Amino acid sequence: MTSTNTSTNIFTTNIKLVIPTLGRVKNQQTYNSFPAKYRPFMYFVVRSHEAKEMRELYPKCNVVILPEECPKGISPTRLFIFNYFKNDIIYMCDDDLMFIERLYVMVSKPDGTEKPKWTNRKFAETDFDILYNNINAEIADNKHWGGCVHAAVRPSISERNYPKNTNYRIYTNTYMNLPALNNFWEDADFIKNFNDTQYTEDFYMNLVLFTKGFQNTCFTKHFVSEKQYAHGGCNESGRNLEIHNSSQRKVKALFPDFVRLNEKIMKSGPYKNKMKISIIVYAKKSAKYGLKMLEESSKETI
Secondary structure, eight states, X not given: XXXXXXXXXXXXXXXXXXXXOSSOTTOOHHHHHSOGGGGGGEEEEEOHHHHHHHHHHOTTSEEEEOOTTXXXXXXXXXXXXXXXXXXXXXXXXXXXXXXXXXXXXXXXXXXXXXXXXXXXXXXXXXHHHHHHHHHHHHHHTTOOEEEEEEGGGGXXXXXXXXXXXXXXXXOSXXXXXXXXXXTGGGOHHXXXXXXXXXXXXXXXXXXXXXXXXXXXXXEEEEEEEOOTTOSSGGXXXXXXXXXXXXXXXXXXXXXXXXXXXXXXXXXXXXXXXXXXXXXXXXXXXXXXXXXXXXXXXXXXXX
């Protein structure tokens, strides 16, 4: 659990914050977002050429070096993380995240009545403590993976699915109780497809877990945001528009009943006037299917 001993003022948590990073040694937004007391529980996962400088700049954190034989890219990096931390509860975050609290408040109207209004504020230190305690509470309720809603899908949040939602797509930040997830990352088909869907691998993993019967929790009171197309990260490991679109199509081919593709001509950014595919994941539908398969499998073993 996450707690502070009031007599000694020593903070402790059972959750390891894991941050894969590349090309952003001096630009660690996620690190800067978290309070200093979390640093002994942070684990940067880096390539060997950045390890020395990372240790010098972030001496209170842990630095884990990827093996030289680990292929380049975020998919192989995440596979390494699953194996390295297989006995742990982790909160795996991209290195460029900002954490925001989304509040649902009532405001007065001129006629004396009240109306609901959404307002946002930057996480305070206590908000990170609340988030970690909420993660542990969800794990105790058999929701062994999940995370905070991403700013890109924030507009879909309503009073109905606030402050949390069950079975929703998660990306850029994922908590995982790895010992409870049946070593899904060791399956040969998963490894192949996870690598083949690189840069959409998070959605592929969502669908694998849902269809295996693992429900999740998406915190809609907390959300994360990031600066798109920033230098470093996946952009340094080979991501381009062709690879992005191809990986989106591959996820659709693997889960045709639970995925819809949306093709759009971009109006701005590095892909301006080019067609970019975005993926729509039918999370609740795939989770319902997974629970049904799990129930049928249980009947067969009786």
